[in-house]
Amino acid sequence: MKKFIDILKYLxxxxxxxxxxxVFNILNAAFSVVSxxxxxxxxxxxxxxxxxxxxxxxxxxxxxxxxLNAAFEQYIREEGPMEALFIFCIVxxxxxxxxxxxxxxxxxxxxxxxxxxxxxxxxxxYQKLLRxxxxxxxxxxxxxxxxRFTNDVAEVEWSVMGALEALFRQPVMIxxxxxxxxxxxxxxxxFVVIVLPITGLMIGRIGKSLKRTAKKGQEELGEVVTSLExxxxxxxxxxxxxxxxxxxxxxxxxxxQHFKLxxxxxxxxxxxxxxxxxxxxxxxxxxxxxxxxLVLEGHTLxxxxxxxxxxxxxxMISPARALSESFVRVQRGVSASERIDEILTSDxxxxxxxxxxxxxxxxxxxxxxNVNFKYGDExxxxxxxxxxxxxxxxxxxxxxxxxxxxxxxxMPRFYDVAEGEILLDGKNIKDFKVFDLRxxxxxxxxxxxxxxxxxxxxxxxxxxxxxxxxxxxxxxxxNAHGFAVSLAEGLDTGVGEAGNKLSGGQKQRLSIxxxxxxxxxxxxxxxATSALDTESERLVQDALEKLTEGRTSFVIAHRLSTVQHxxxxxxxxxxxxVEIGNHNELxxxxxxxxxxxxxxxxx
Numbered sequence: 167m168k169k170f171i172d173i174l175k176y177l178x179x180x181x182x183x184x185x186x187x188x189v190f191n192i193l194n195a196a197f198s199v200v201s202x203x204x205x206x207x208x209x210x211x212x213x214x215x216x217x218x219x220x221x222x223x224x225x226x227x228x229x230x231x232x233x234l235n236a237a238f239e240q241y242i243r244e245e246g247p248m249e250a251l252f253i254f255c256i257v258x259x260x261x262x263x264x265x266x267x268x269x270x271x272x273x274x275x276x277x278x279x280x281x282x283x284x285x286x287x288x289x290x291x292y293q294k295l296l297r298x299x300x301x302x303x304x305x306x307x308x309x310x311x312x313x314r315f316t317n318d319v320a321e322v323e324w325s326v327m328g329a330l331e332a333l334f335r336q337p338v339m340i341x342x343x344x345x346x347x348x349x350x351x352x353x354x355x356x357f358v359v360i361v362l363p364i365t366g367l368m369i370g371r372i373g374k375s376l377k378r379t380a381k382k383g384q385e386e387l388g389e390v391v392t393s394l395e396x397x398x399x400x401x402x403x404x405x406x407x408x409x410x411x412x413x414x415x416x417x418x419x420x421x422x423q424h425f426k427l428x429x430x431x432x433x434x435x436x437x438x439x440x441x442x443x444x445x446x447x448x449x450x451x452x453x454x455x456x457x458x459x460l461v462l463e464g465h466t467l468x469x470x471x472x473x474x475x476x477x478x479x480x481x482m483i484s485p486a487r488a489l490s491e492s493f494v495r496v497q498r499g500v501s502a503s504e505r506i507d508e509i510l511t512s513d514x515x516x517x518x519x520x521x522x523x524x525x526x527x528x529x530x531x532x533x534x535x536n537v538n539f540k541y542g543d544e545x546x547x548x549x550x551x552x553x554x555x556x557x558x559x560x561x562x563x564x565x566x567x568x569x570x571x572x573x574x575x576x577m578p579r580f581y582d583v584a585e586g587e588i589l590l591d592g593k594n595i596k597d598f599k600v601f602d603l604r605x606x607x608x609x610x611x612x613x614x615x616x617x618x619x620x621x622x623x624x625x626x627x628x629x630x631x632x633x634x635x636x637x638x639x640x641x642x643x644x645n646a647h648g649f650a651v652s653l654a655e656g657l658d659t660g661v662g663e664a665g666n667k668l669s670g671g672q673k674q675r676l677s678i679x680x681x682x683x684x685x686x687x688x689x690x691x692x693x694a695t696s697a698l699d700t701e702s703e704r705l706v707q708d709a710l711e712k713l714t715e716g717r718t719s720f721v722i723a724h725r726l727s728t729v730q731h732x733x734x735x736x737x738x739x740x741x742x743x744v745e746i747g748n749h750n751e752l753x754x755x756x757x758x759x760x761x762x763x764x765x766x767x768x769x
Contacts (some may be wrong), residue, residue, distance in 0.1 A: 309392025320655035325499030616665030
């Protein structure tokens with residue numbers, strides 16, 4: 167129930183629309199009661215049960231229905247049954263017309279409420295995903311994230327938000343119908359109130375079982391989406407190794423598991439409707455028996471009002487069943503919301519202090535002081551002590567898995583240190599606003615990340631306020647202007663998903679142009695040329711030299727030929743700094759760097 171309330175909190179900013187919806191629902195219910203109450207005058211006309219003259223000793227009840235009934239009887243006596251029947255038919259049409267106007271107006275507001283909550287939920291999930299640290303994406307499978315953002319949100323929309331109409335409308339209908347039934351016969355209504363909860367308890371048991379099955383089904387669907395995402399993402403390898411059968415078997419396995427769970431889920435869900443109807447039939451039979459006794463024994467209930475009672479009660483069954491079925495549907499939505507909540511409540515880890523300071527420039531140095539870092543329980547960096555002056559060019563080399571990328575990822579706080587601290591101009595980087603801190607860094611990685619948009623818009627990610635001249639200058643500096651302007655639509659040409667319409671070298675040069683447009687004081691280049699052919703590497707290397715000129719730079723490289731001219735080379739092995747110096751100094755030490763150079767035949 168708490169999860170359901172948490173979802174409904176998304177409607178809190180729209181209290182005014184909720185109030186309007188409730189007013190229209192109350193008016194709809196009120197006109198429904200009046201419309202169905204007209205059956206009593208109709209029966210009086212049809213069966214000619216109105217006395218020719220009013221009994222002066224008759225006591226008229228104080229209820230609204232009694233007063234209306236007495237007034238209509240008087241009209242029949244004065245105007246005759248034919249005239250009364252004509253007026254009755256006109257009144258019925260007007261009542262039902264007005265009733266449905268109010269019903270539409272209530273649904274008109276509900277259309278907004280139902281969708282605005284889902285919109286805001288998607289917004290919060292997306293914003294949370296933007297704030298979550300890199301470690302979250304390392305641990306969590308992309309397919310599960312996509313399944314929660316798409317399928318689980320759709321389930322919440324269908325189940326919870328789809329039930330809002332019932333939750334806002336049906337209780338109002340039930341309460342007004344119940345008040346009317348009390349006005350007709352309190353004894354019979356008391357009997358109904360005792361019998362009805364049995365129906366609710368039985369359907370409630372189905373709802374709890376449905377929630378458990380629904381959660382398992384959504385988890386299995388996440389596995390299906392993950393399998394699809396991995397297959398599409400690695401389709402070249404799948405086809406290259408003729409591994410279609412392996413992936414097909416794996417997909418069929420998870421798909422069949424999801425199929426079996428969903429069959430169980432829908433069978434339980436479909437059980438609620440026939441069970442509800444069967445219980446309703448039993449309830450009506452009991453009411454007919456008890457109410458019939460009241461009429462036959464000459465109690466306060468007469469025949470016309472007993473029929474009215476049955477009609478109104480039959481109308482109350484539909485909203486009551488809709489309310490119970492909406493509860494069952496909500497159980498599915500709640501299980502989906504629990505999976506969504508796993509994202510929304512995930513620890514952001516990289517937190518910003520309430521007293522965080524702004525920063526816009528880098529003046530002196532970056533210092534790693536006794537820095538240690540772990541992925542879970544696995545140590546990655548151990549006792550790192552390093553000071554880098556402004557304008558210095560630093561190369562990070564060493565065997566794969568040594569911790570080079572992790573070290574540079576700590577500076578813009580993609581991860582936070584486990585022990586020690588990183589100082590920027592003498593202040594701990596945790597004391598700065600995260601947005602300001604990251605604005606000081608430009609990143610060019612081995613995998614050129616472009617988005618499915620135009621060339622120009624991909625560059626403007628680096629600086630959304632850049633002028634056309636600045637964009638052109640950045641392309642020239644990155645050796646990318648020639649190919650960019652020759653594309654079919656020039657800078658407005660779409661690059662395709664992940665930039666797949668461009669070559670590796672073209673994508674990398676656009677990434678460099680984006681970094682140049684950002685104009686950061688500190689550059690991080692992680693294997694920026696390792697995946698390129700010789701010609702592309704030469705163009706990209708030239709662009710990188712222009713990019714790092716006058717900036718503090720951290721270059722991660724396995725091709726040592728690209729970093730020989732760095733001011734200092736940091737050799738990292740198994741999470742520790744084992745050597746520091748320039749190219750010639752490290753060769754003289756005859757250590758790990760010398761062995762790497764010999765392996766690449768650079769001496």
